[in-house]
Amino acid sequence: MLHARGRLGLPADVRIDSFIADVLLDLQLQVLPITPEIAAVSQDPRFAHGDPADRLIAATALAEGLPLITADSRLQAVTALRCVW
Numbered sequence: 001m002l003h004a005r006g007r008l009g010l011p012a013d014v015r016i017d018s019f020i021a022d023v024l025l026d027l028q029l030q031v032l033p034i035t036p037e038i039a040a041v042s043q044d045p046r047f048a049h050g051d052p053a054d055r056l057i058a059a060t061a062l063a064e065g066l067p068l069i070t071a072d073s074r075l076q077a078v079t080a081l082r083c084v085w
Contacts (some may be wrong), residue, residue, distance in 0.1 A: 038063045049074045 010019055024031065036054060042052070042059035049055050049072075058075050061068040067082040068075065076083045 032060055032064065034060070042050070046078050046080060047075075048077070 009012055010016065023029070024057045026043075038056065038059045042055040044059070045056060047055050049058070054072060054075060056079055058068055058078065060066075061082075062080055067084045070076065071085050075081060
C-alpha cells in the first residue's frame with residue numbers, strides 16, 4: 001500500500017514482491033495468516049481505527065499474544081494491546 005500511494009519509492013527495476021521477500025528474508029520475519037479468529041478480533045469495538053489494515057495488524061498481535069510496534073496513538077489507546085514505541 002505504501003508503494004502504491006507513493007510513500008515508498010523503489011527503483012524502477014525492483015518489483016514490490018521481490019522487495020518484500022528480500023526484507024522478510026534479511027530481517028528473518030515471518031508472515032502470519034489472517035485466521036477467522038483474527039478477522040473477528042479486528043471487528044472488535046475496542047478498535048476505534050478506520051484503517052482495516054491497521055485493525056488486522058493489531059488483531060494479529062492480540063490473537064498471537066505479541067507486542068505491537070506502532071506510533072499510532074489510536075492503537076496505543078487499546079489497553080489490551082502491548083504497544084512498543
